[in-house]
Amino acid sequence: MSWNRSVRGDLRQSESVRLPYTDRAEAGRVLAERLAPMGLEGAAVLALPRGGVPVGYEIARRLGSRLDVLVTRKIGYPPQPELGVGAIAEGGAPVFDAGLLQRLGLREQDLAATVAAERAELGRRVEVYRRGRPLPELAGRPVIVVDDGLATGGTARAAVRALRERGPSRLVLAVPVGAAETVGGLDAEVDDLVVPAAPWEFRAVGQWYRDFEQLTDDDVIAWLDRAARTRETG
Template identity: 80%
Template sequence: MRWKSLPYSDRLAAGEVLAEWLVPLGLDGAVVLALPRGGVPVGHAVARRLRGSLDVLVTRKIGYPPQPELGLGAIAEGGAPVLDAGLLRRLGLTEDDVAPIVAAERAELERRVRVYRGDRPLPETAGRPVVVVDDGLATGGTARAAVRATRERGPSRLVLAVPVAAAETVGSLEAEVDELVVPAAPLDFHAVGQWYLDFGQLTDGDVVAWLARPREAG
């Protein structure tokens, strides 16, 4: 299959392209876990095409307080924090130093879980194929936390699928999953949003609406 030309019109369109790349893998009926917020429209299209179930897997980046956009690692629900040990060393930080940041992000993670899923637990994934979906990968920190947390829950097959990713990030994540599906991996990658015409920010309400949207209706 040829590389996808960019940009995508929006996240749903990107998900439709991604789904076509997933079809040959024989993933009918897979559990699709989308990383909110941006991964949920993508996951909607994937779950519809694969005739699978859709839910969220909530993650949070662990940012460096003086420069919040700099990710020290990430956490995903049900998993342990995944920290960038090399970056911590360069910044002169220990895991104990970032423990308060981790605690704050875990509290926000739990708040979002309640908003998105209420009292409903994560879907059962033991012995089932699982596709973890996001709208793109820059550094891949949150995706790494997500797939490691998912791996601990015993899926029969673990796939990470995103419409676009930084080329160097693709290589760093391949060993974490059984398959990594990326229709486009441009070398001149600066941010996920540059590869979408419409990359508007989504709200918690948008996520809840996408999860409730009938997939047969598109």
């Protein structure tokens, strides 16, 4: 199933994409072709590090846009940190999964120490990736948020809510693949949602890529530097 708000009707009849993607670069090129006709040239392209950055590079190159990052952090359940109960994005308030908190018997205030620790790590990554540069001015211009996939969608939801506060003229979420239920749940959060593949049977983002290597901070910096050089040379 493919999801694009500009193509309503029967989404199962939309142009399909062959899975798995070879790597994040191929996924980015597929997304870029979907975004190119939407009148978004020159938009701010904000990738969620780490995995969203190679995807965002291809989109920024195709649209002639500057690539930057929007840093997010998962808020984990303290006894089981890999279980995300919420997320936080730079400049935004924590966004929690209310239903999951209720099932776990937790209140938001119970996670204050975890949120503080994630804010600190978020700040560290902002400094490492952006090296003192602020986010670009976003008010009154289109913004494209990019990641390499959507599983639960927690970090993407935190990201778009934080960005909405900055007043973009058009807020677009673009990911190569996402769990169908998650994609549907994010539809109301953005102005445009572009997801070329939204399978119902979804275990993890990595299952939809042949090459899904884990990226480091140095990898993120290298992709951002490469994007800057590409834009300078045209």
